[in-house]
Amino acid sequence: MFLFYLTLTTTFPTLLISSSARQIFREIDVNDDNTISQSELGAWFNYQDVEYLKKNAREHFTMFDKNHDNAVTWEEYANIAFGSNHVDTCKEVYDNKTPPEFSKLGKQVQDAIMTAVRRWRAAGGFSMSQEEFTGFTYPELFQHMRNIVVAEAYQTYDTNRDGKVSAEELLVKKFKLTSRQVEEFSKGKFDIKEEPNMLGLKDRNGNGIFEKKELSYWLMENRRLMRKKESEGLFKDMDSDGNTRVSLPEFRSNSNKIRWSSIGRFIDVKEEL
Secondary structure (H helix, E strand, C coil), X not given: CHHHHHCHHHCCCCCCEEEEHHHHHHHHCCCCCCEECHHHHHHHHHHHHHHHHXXXXXXXXXXXXXXXXXXXXXXXXXXXXXXXXHHHHHHHHHCCCCCHHHHCCCHHHHHHHHHHHHHHHHHCCCEECHHHHHHHHCHHHCHHHHHHHHHHHHHHHCCCCCCCEEHHHHHHHCCCCCHHHHHHHHCCCCCCCXXXXXXXXXXXXXXXXXXXXXXXXXXXXXXXXXXXXHHHHHHHHHCCCCCCCEEHHHHHHCCHHHHCCHHHHHEEEECCC
16 A cells, blocks of 8 residues: 555656647647747647646546545545554654654655655645645646755755765666765766756855755756756757758658657647647
């Protein structure tokens, strides 16, 4: 059951769009000049990515809302996420109690419950609306969840529990960098092309410690920066004549590249009739 909790936000996506290349082109071309600019493609990429996350959260909200009252209580969530036999334990933990049953759970399950409790409180409280539940599921989409996102990072990466996240702790634990690469990163010399998940991560003052603002920017902006980078590469491939605009023929002949992109999993570009 705990594994289900871990995979809640990584289920297979349902389609957001199923349209012809021409229809998708028109959607991206927001200024109706019959061409697509790099900024238009980037904005569309980011929008579709966020819309998928929101749709995924809505589907999970419906799944957890067992009594169909358009709200999900902590009890309803815990019942599915951690199992009916742990509901009472989760309720007591939420009430700042430490029941004997909690100490008998494995550390991984304990950490998962505590993470869920912190997010739940920050997102809305004991009973959540659909929008609040989206904030709980994808806190990086909401500015008011910034503090909880950073707190979770400290919980995960501050391995020596000194209240700081060092470059060594984060870069070695998460990204498996060598000591030499960590040193290069701190000096701004590490090439992150092969590590898109590091986009937005910088040790700006070079002190070997990731400050809260540095972690916050990376955690809240990384996904957007990855979509931006990907859309820039896709635009370059589509712009076959190099005039910094993508025409409908260029878009249509390269529409298969959207299928192969990160958002292609939930965008169906149909063949023209």
